[in-house]
Amino acid sequence: MQVHTTKCLIIGAGPAGYTAGIYAGRANMQPIIIEGPQPGGQLITTTEVENFPGYHEGVTGPKMMEDLRNQCLRFGAAIVNGIVADVDFSERPFAVRTATDEYRAETVIICTGAAARYLGLPDEKKYQGLGVSACATCDGFFYRNRNVAVVGGGDTACEEALYLAGLAKKVYLIVRKDYLRASKVMQKRVFENEKIEVLFNTNTVGLFGQDVVEGATVVTHKGTENENEYNIAIDGFFLAIGHTPNTKFLEGKLELDPQGYIVVKGQGAETNIPGVFAAGDVADPVFQQAISAAGMGCRAAIQAERFLVEHGE
Ligand code: NDP
Numbered sequence: 256m257q258v259h260t261t262k263c264l265i266i267g268a269g270p271a272g273y274t275a276g277i278y279a280g281r282a283n284m285q286p287i288i289i290e291g292p293q294p295g296g297q298l299i300t301t302t303e304v305e306n307f308p309g310y311h312e313g314v315t316g317p318k319m320m321e322d323l324r325n326q327c328l329r330f331g332a333a334i335v336n337g338i339v340a341d342v343d344f345s346e347r348p349f350a351v352r353t354a355t356d357e358y359r360a361e362t363v364i365i366c367t368g369a370a371a372r373y374l375g376l377p378d379e380k381k382y383q384g385l386g387v388s389a390c391a392t393c394d395g396f397f398y399r400n401r402n403v404a405v406v407g408g409g410d411t412a413c414e415e416a417l418y419l420a421g422l423a424k425k426v427y428l429i430v431r432k433d434y435l436r437a438s439k440v441m442q443k444r445v446f447e448n449e450k451i452e453v454l455f456n457t458n459t460v461g462l463f464g465q466d467v468v469e470g471a472t473v474v475t476h477k478g479t480e481n482e483n484e485y486n487i488a489i490d491g492f493f494l495a496i497g498h499t500p501n502t503k504f505l506e507g508k509l510e511l512d513p514q515g516y517i518v519v520k521g522q523g524a525e526t527n528i529p530g531v532f533a534a535g536d537v538a539d540p541v542f543q544q545a546i547s548a549a550g551m552g553c554r555a556a557i558q559a560e561r562f563l564v565e566h567g568e
Contacts, residue, residue, distance in 0.1 A: 257356045261287045262568065263559050264351055264360035265332075266339055267501075269296025270545040271535025272366035273323035274552030275559075279364075280330030282560045287333045287358060289351070291501075294336075295320035296368050297536075298545055305396060307545055319545075339367075342508050344528045361568055362530050362559040365517060366552060367501040369536040369543065373494055374406065378462035382492070386468025389494040391415035392544065398423050403491035404471055406459060408432060412495035413441035419493065420450040427487055428453045429473060459492075460484070468492050500537050516540050524555035530566075532559055 263279045263286040265272050272288055279286035293299060298316035305313040314322075327334065337353035348359040371389030373379045379387050388394040391405070395418055403423045405416045408430040416428045428445065433455045435442045445451050454473065461472040463486070471492055474484045500516045510518040510527040517526055517533040524532040532555040535548035 256352070258359065259287065259356060260348065260359045261285060262361045262563060263287075263364065263556070264289070264349070264358050264362070265364045265366060266351065267291050267296070267366035267368055267535070267537070268294045268324070268334065269298065269320075269366060269368045269535055269548060270323065271368070271537075271548040271552035271555070272296075272364070273320070273327050274549040275364045275366060275534055275556040276327035276332040276334075276552075277323075277330055278553050278556030279559065280327060280332045282556065283331075284362075284556075284560060284563070285331055285333070286556075287335060287360075288327065289335055289337045289339060289353065289358070291367060292338055295324070297371070303397070304393065304545065306392070339504055342504065344508055344531055347530055349531065361566075362532065362562055364524070364552070364555045364559055365505070365526075365531070365533045365537060366535045366548075366555075367537045368548075369498040369500040369516075371494060371498050372496045374459060374496070376459065376461060379492075379494075382462055382464065382468045385466065386464065386490060387462070387492050387494070391418050391493050391495070394491070394493075395419050395422050398491040400424050401490040402488055403427070403493060404429055404459075404487065404489045405493045405495050407495035407497070408435045408437060409495070409497065410437045410441050411497070413437040413445045415493055415495045416451050417441075417444055417448060419491075420448050423450065423491070426451045427489065429457050429459055429471075430455050431458050432456065462492055498536065498540070498543065500540075502537060512540075514540060522554075524551055524558055530559075530562055 263284040265288040268290040341352045343350040351358045402425045404427040406429045470488045517538040519538045534551035534555040
């Protein structure tokens with residue numbers, strides 16, 4: 256196993272990881288970024304990004320991530336492939352291992368992101384970026400005056416349905432149970448919105464369309480005598496059934512909340528282990544935006560630099 260040493264190891268290469276890399280690189284910390292299984296993060300699966308400041312004409316997700324990556328390289332970050340299998344945060348330098356390499360780092364910034372949950376239908380993959388999305392804030396704009404569906408019954412689903420109702424002609428909210436799990440205030444807003452039709456006791460069984468999504472096949476009251484399968488005409492199909500933070504390899508190693516998100520202190524990026532920081536969706540169950548992740552990556556790198564100064568390194 257090859258051993259590498261660094262002042263700052265960044266795990267994950269989405270907007271948070273790359274921004275941390277830019278700041279740590281400019282601070283002469285010679286960071287190493289381990290890219291992980293999906294270099295570029297969730298944005299690699301996004302077509303058009305219109306809400307990242309600076310790209311006034313919009314940019315594709317892959318192009319934006321390539322730009323961020325190049326900006327990291329410009330300031331001396333080393334970017335390596337690998338999937339972290341194990342970490343040891345019990346003493347400094349911290350040890351982080353992939354299948355082939357061990358990294359000994361004075362500070363670690365974890366930016367492994369989160370993965371949107373999908374229903375598991377083959378059609379979701381087929382129409383990814385062609386009508387299927389897990390982010391209304393990112394993609395809702397493309398469905399102005401069209402019909403869309405949102406799946407889920409939590410606060411995110413309600414929020415996304417309300418957001419889309421401001422743009423789309425009609426929004427179906429597809430809820431598998433006979434009630435919404437969302438907070439009362441969100442429920443009230445949904446029920447009062449004339450553009451939103453809530454389909455309770457309903458599951459999606461498939462999507463259809465020539466090249467892009469043109470509709471969904473849903474089934475109500477499955478397994479009862481009232482079972483009924485029918486099609487709804489939609490152009491956009493939005494998943495809002497939760498995210499899973501990518502923290503499996505951190506269980507028992509640092510403080511996670513009950514949903515598995517890394518707990519950070521206050522407005523910063525400090526975890527419960529001094530010298531270990533977290534940024535982006537892996538530590539943010541609320542905003543989950545590229546720009547907020549990038550902002551956290553910046554904070555994490557600044558805090559890591561200050562940590563090293565305070566420790567005379
Ligand atoms: P939640 O876990 O709260 O809700 C997930 C929803 O998806 C549930 O309605 C669940 O159904 C449904 N679901 C899960 N799996 C499936 C499936 N396979 N098929 C169909 N439906 C499915 O996640 P959220 O992302 O909504 O919220 C996460 C946290 O963030 C919550 O604590 C929430 O309160 C908070 N939040 C707060 C906001 C605010 O205050 N403005 C905004 C957004 C989020 P079921 O109910 O049947 O299990």
